[in-house]
Amino acid sequence: MEISNEIPDGINLPTHIGIIMDGNGRWATKNNKDRSYGHEQGAVVAEKVIEWTKEFNVKYLTLYTFSEENWKRPKEEIDFLFELFVGYFQVNFKKIIDNGVKIEFIGRIDKLPDEVFKSCIEIREMSSQNKDLTVILALNYSGRQEIVDAVNKILNQSKEQVSIEDINENLYLSNVPYPDLIIRTAGEKRLSNFLLWQSAYAELYFTDVLWPDFSREEYIKALLDYSKRERKFGAIPIQANINQVE
Ligand code: IPE
Numbered sequence: 136m137e138i139s140n141e142i143p144d145g146i147n148l149p150t151h152i153g154i155i156m157d158g159n160g161r162w163a164t165k166n167n168k169d170r171s172y173g174h175e176q177g178a179v180v181a182e183k184v185i186e187w188t189k190e191f192n193v194k195y196l197t198l199y200t201f202s203e204e205n206w207k208r209p210k211e212e213i214d215f216l217f218e219l220f221v222g223y224f225q226v227n228f229k230k231i232i233d234n235g236v237k238i239e240f241i242g243r244i245d246k247l248p249d250e251v252f253k254s255c256i257e258i259r260e261m262s263s264q265n266k267d268l269t270v271i272l273a274l275n276y277s278g279r280q281e282i283v284d285a286v287n288k289i290l291n292q293s294k295e296q297v298s299i300e301d302i303n304e305n306l307y308l309s310n311v312p313y314p315d316l317i318i319r320t321a322g323e324k325r326l327s328n329f330l331l332w333q334s335a336y337a338e339l340y341f342t343d344v345l346w347p348d349f350s351r352e353e354y355i356k357a358l359l360d361y362s363k364r365e366r367k368f369g370a371i372p373i374q375a376n377i378n379q380v381e
């Protein structure tokens with residue numbers, strides 16, 4: 136198959152893409168480096184992916200950056216990841232913001248080290264007027280916890296019954312469309328607690344490519360694959376319907 140470097144005109148693109156950026160550690164091991172080097176390269180790729188997403192005119196991109204379960208990793212790796220975030224926030228995010236990108240966060244960012252939390256708030260404020268693309272960083276995020284937090288917020292409103300709309304409105308971010316496409320790199324075929332509520336009807340795309348090797352071509356491949364999917368949301372597609380309904 137010919138590998139394309141451009142998005143063909145007129146194809147159906149997602150409004151919201153979620154990415155589980157996995158495989159930094161394996162990429163580093165494969166290249167005889169420390170895991171931290173894999174995370175560094177992963178951050179470089181994340182920055183490029185943000186640029187391409189904007190160029191492709193996709194409106195929302197959620198990047199799974201640190202899960203609540205990632206606290207199970209060795210302290211040195213966690214410390215390195217947070218140092219990397221703060222360094223990135225200070226230098227590269229300013230560039231991203233100047234490029235018209237709005238940055239939002241989902242997850243318990245208030246439980247992160249002070250410096251990380253402050254950087255998140257600063258970036259969110261600095262970018263709040265931007266409109267081209269919204270990048271949502273899932274940081275200290277757990278999909279189950281997000282649903283539990285939403286239910287607890289609703290209980291505090293003294294409601295007796297909880298509806299789907301109530302949960303939608305009390306997620307970490309309301310007013311964001313559900314993800315249409317979730318991409319996971321590095322061969323693992325699971326959600327790992329990412330956007331559990333929101334991904335009920337998301338299209339899933341898995342690639343064996345490790346995150347630091349994820350390229351523009353790979354991204355376009357995922358988007359072309361998505362453009363050919365038929366999304367039914369439980370209904371019967373219009374074409375198939377014609378001869379079946381009496
Ligand atoms: C994803 O890469 C990055 C984070 C979870 C922060 P991993 O670090 O999980 O890489 P592998 O899965 O060990 O290869």
Ligand code: IPE
Pocket residue numbers: 155156157158199200201202205323325327
């Ligand atoms: C998911 O990757 C979390 C992020 C990409 C931030 P993990 O590497 O933590 O997921 P598991 O442990 O393989 O399920």
Ligand code: MG
Pocket residue numbers: 157158159
């Ligand atoms: Mg992993």
